[in-house]
Amino acid sequence: MxxxxxxxxxxxxxxxxxxxxxxxxxxxxxxxxxxxxxxxxxxxxxxxxxxxxxxxxxxxxxxxxxxxxxxxxxxxxxxxxxxxxxxxxxxxxxxxxxxxxxxxxxxxxxxxxxLERRLYALNLNEYEVDLYKDFYVTKQLLSSIKTTNKMINITGSIFAHENGLANCILLNDSKNVIEGLQGNIFMVVGNKLITPPVSEGCLNGVMRKQILALAKKLEGIEVSEEIISPFELQKADELFLTNVIMGIQPITKYRKKEFKTNLAHLLLQKLNESISEN
Incomplete structure (x- = not known):
């Protein structure tokens, strides 16, 4: 008993x-x-x-x-x-x-x-994020897989809720940006699309893989997996998060910086087209 x-x-x-x-x-x-x-x-x-x-x-x-x-x-x-x-x-x-x-x-x-929607749709409501710095993700293989230990994501979600944020950005033990609480993060600077490499401790996301493949087919877009520092986020033209359920979620505001959604729109269109074809 x-x-x-x-x-x-x-x-x-x-x-x-x-x-x-x-x-x-x-x-x-x-x-x-x-x-x-x-x-x-x-x-x-x-x-x-x-x-x-x-x-x-x-x-x-x-x-x-x-x-x-x-x-x-x-x-x-x-x-x-x-x-x-x-x-x-x-x-x-x-x-x-x-x-x-x-x-x-x-x-x-x-x-x-x-689920209410079949195809993916872009949510253009205000979506403000900030850094979550109470705990850090370690740069190791376990961080790249989905285990049932998600305490950082849980405490980060509580922090976001308490501070009126839509999401938080997680950092690794080198204080570099790795992902959002519920998805991988992408940054657009000019014609360059950047996301952190899996070796930094981010989840090896399935939607991350799809977005990278779609972006590489776009003319005039350079795709790169690079380390991203928190300081670089404020220099971005666009920021967005990805996962398999929501597809692409544009970040509209980080600190005092507001962001465009141009490439997010285009990639979502290409994503839905690829699904409809299969």
């Missing part, structure tokens, strides 16, 4: 044994489904497999891309939301052990929610 909020109740293994709950011993992917199709499925699948290998989870033989696709679509079809939905796949090590697990075998959980 356990004491749960002052009440003595029967033991619940989700609370007392689940390693994702106890130690953050889990990884996850969040995908977008449009018209019964998972966007960028291959990129999500291979990132999930890479994440599982990094944290030394045992990948079951049947855990193929086709299996994962079938399991996700089975749920959204059952719920009747396959036309536009979001799904999160959480993979965690099975119960047993303390810091040292008794097994590297895994279980998975998929949960879904309906």
């Amino acid at each position: 356990i004491n749960f909020n002052g009440n003595i109740v029967e033991q619940d293994n989700i609370l007392t044994q689940n390693r994702a709950f106890l130690y953050g011993d889990g990884v996850f992917e969040t995908v977008k489904i449009i018209n019964g199709k998972i966007l960028f499925l291959e990129d999500h699948y291979f990132r999930l497999m890479a994440s599982m290998r990094v944290v030394r989870m045992q990948i079951p033989m049947n855990f193929t891309m086709e299996f994962l696709e079938e399991e996700i679509l089975k749920l959204v079809n059952e719920q009747g939301i396959s036309s536009s939905a979001r799904a999160r796949i959480t993979v965690y090590r099975n119960n047993g052990g303390l810091y040292l697990p008794q097994t590297n075998e895994i279980s998975y959980l998929i949960n879904t929610t309906v």
Whole structure:
């Protein structure tokens, strides 16, 4: 038995044994489904497999891309939301052990929610950000994968809410810009599009990959992965964030600087065109 909020109740293994709950011993992917199709499925699948290998989870033989696709679509079809939905796949090590697990075998959980829009749309409402400096992201491989330990993102989100901000920008332990709380960051200076390299500690984002590929096809745009200092943000013409659910989110204000949205508009158009073609 356990004491749960002052009440003595029967033991619940989700609370007392689940390693994702106890130690953050889990990884996850969040995908977008449009018209019964998972966007960028291959990129999500291979990132999930890479994440599982990094944290030394045992990948079951049947855990193929086709299996994962079938399991996700089975749920959204059952719920009747396959036309536009979001799904999160959480993979965690099975119960047993303390810091040292008794097994590297895994279980998975998929949960879904309906999305209002099918294609991506640009949100042009005021979107002010600032730096979050209470904690820093370390430049290491674990920072580039999606684990169930997101305390920096949680405390940063609380900080943003308390200060009337739409989002915050995270820094690494070298005090360089790496990403937003919910997505990768891009900076436009003249005809140059810049985003921090994954080696700086940012998430190896699936949408980040799509935007880089689309931008490289645009005439007159130079694309670069470079270290970005906080000081350089105020010299930018545009700043925007990306993730698979929202697509592209322009930043309208950082400190006293306000930004344009020209390239964000163009890239969003190209993104929707690429989705419609597939």
